[in-house]
Amino acid sequence: MSSATQVSQLPQNAFSGRRLRTASFWVFCGYATGQILRLLSNLVMTRMLAPEMFGIMALANVVIAGVQMLTDMGIQKSIIQSREGDQKRFLNTAWVLQIARGACLAAIVCGFALALWLIGSGLPASSVYSHPDLPIVLCILASSLIISGFRSTKSAVANRKLHMGRLTTIELMAQICAFMTMIVWASYSPDVWALVAGTVTASIVKIGVEFLWLPGETNRFQWDRRYAGEIFHFGKWIFASSLLTYWVLNGDRIILGLDITAREMGIYSIAIFVVASVRDTTNNILQKVMYPALSRALQEGHDHVAVYYRFRLPLDFLICGLCGFLAVAGEQIIWTLYDERYSEAGMFLVFLSVGMLGDRYRGLGLYYQSQGKPKKMMPIALWRAVLFTLGLPLALHEYGFFGAVAFLGIYPILTVPLLLYLKYRAGLMRVSREIGYTAFILPGAAAGYLFNWGVQYFIG
Known part of the structure; x- marks a missing residue:
């Protein structure tokens, strides 16, 4: 049987060319719109804040992104890939693991912030690592990792089913709310905390809207040892691959x-x-x-x-x-x-x-x-x-x-x-x-x- 014939027999509601094109269209347009919003936000905020504010935030974001990638368990990917990824006990177990990971990430970031605070006076005065606001910024951004840990698994299920319209809309809503928060904050207090407030706001809005708007059952604390083992088995190789990927993508500048x-x-x-x-x-x-x-x-x-x-x-x-x-x-x-x-x-x-x-x-x-x-x-x-x-x-x-x-x-x-x-x-x-x-x-x-x-x- 030819590939063309086989493709024609695929369920139209699951793998039709139209369905895949629609999902791709939403992702592409959402990303393009998001890039425009980021550029607009950058242009506006650079006129409201001093350059060193962006330097502090840039370094803090590198730390946050590095910790997230280097502890990637592939929980969202496990939900999408697993044959039982739409089962309630599987989703609740994944949610509990996600919460635990968020708390661990926050603890790691706060530990790094404490180390910077303790050794900051011994670093060169010109180094961004020695800026007195950096440890506090890291600690507050760590709260966004805890918040993100409570993100509903409804988003992964929607992604599994290629329902990209609502997911893309939620991403853009979070960006817009973060942008508005930064503008209002910077209007009254033009400092790095405007950028921090925008990041935390995006996390809160994203989780809240996903909880209220996406279809599906609300997560609750539930543990299944078999499902947890499946997620860990899948995630250990995601972790190893993410570790190498992080080095290849960022090591050039290092x-x-x-x-x-x-x-x-x-x-x-x-x-x-x-x-x-x-x-x-x-x-x-x-x-x-x-x-x-x-x-x-x-x-x-x-x-x-x-x-x-x-x-x-x-x-x-x-x-x-x-x-x-x-x-x-x-x-x-x-x-x-x-x-x-x-x-x-x-x-x-x-x-x-x-x-x-x-x-x-x-x-x-x-x-x-x-x-x-x-x-x-x-x-x-x-x-x-x-x-x-x-x-x-x-x-x-x-x-x-x-x-x-x-x-x-x-x-x-x-x-x-x-x-x-x-x-x-x-x-x-x-x-x-x-x-x-x-x-x-x-x-x-x-x-x-x-x-x-x-x-x-x-x-x-």
Whole structure:
């Protein structure tokens, strides 16, 4: 039976192309709107607050995000993936584990804040770590981790069923409320606490609206040892993968920061911002739409390969097309949007855009998670981490800053042979589609040349 015939037999209410396109549309539009709101919030707040306020908040957010990622148990993913993920006892057990994790995270952050308070006087006065407000900011932000621990499992169930409209709306409502809180607070007291209040407000609004608006039963304290064991077994490999992922995504700035100036780091950050925006967009669609769709296809015995490639077509069009576009027009984009101080970011953007080709295969890890076998992601995560950890310092030492950035663009491609092999072993390989979808680079490159010509012709 052909893939087309198999796809046509999928339940229309579960895996129809229309349903998946609708879910993807909500996620994409929600993310795009969220980015616009973040940009607007940033522009407004930078005019109301001093720069050092953002420095304190940025460091505090790095600590919070790091603690969250490094203790990821995959509770939400367990609900989406498990065959019993819609059972009341399973959901209540997951909720109890989530609350316990939130409390543990808050304790870790408060412990770090206490250590900073105790050793703060011994740090350089110019260091943001020595700012007297940072420990207090961390402690208050820790409360948002406790609040988030009580988040209803209704959100994971809605994600499992691809009901993305309400989830996206709730995310945007939380952002808007946080934005308004920051503006009102900063109007009366222009200090870092305006930013802190916005973060805590977002957590409260998100949890409250999910509890009141999403369908489903309210969680209560209930424990099932068997379900807890299933979540822990699934989550231990999510934790290991998240640990390596956190290093690969953030280690570049940690390693480069040891050898380059603040000016060079600022220029590099401009290029990273553009590439990260593309990656965040695709990651949102993969995590919130492709993952639950694959999980349900495997649970119900449907053609998961057809579901996988149904997503690969638009994602490859986006990723390969933008890779071709940025490789050709990256320097012109930077020259057009920024002044000459940032001109070097154009070449960095060209280098980093090449590495985006490796993002085409991120769905393989989600396929393993959908099977309930996240440990199969470890060869990918380990190989990527080894290449990164050994290669970046060597490139920086031998070829300098430009050589290091070139390596950051090239090394994701070095993981592709392993990814293709694992795709073949998993039964996901369709050679004609892999080759055909790569051709999307060509219209992207053509659009890049057209952009360069248009800028030169109309702007000069």
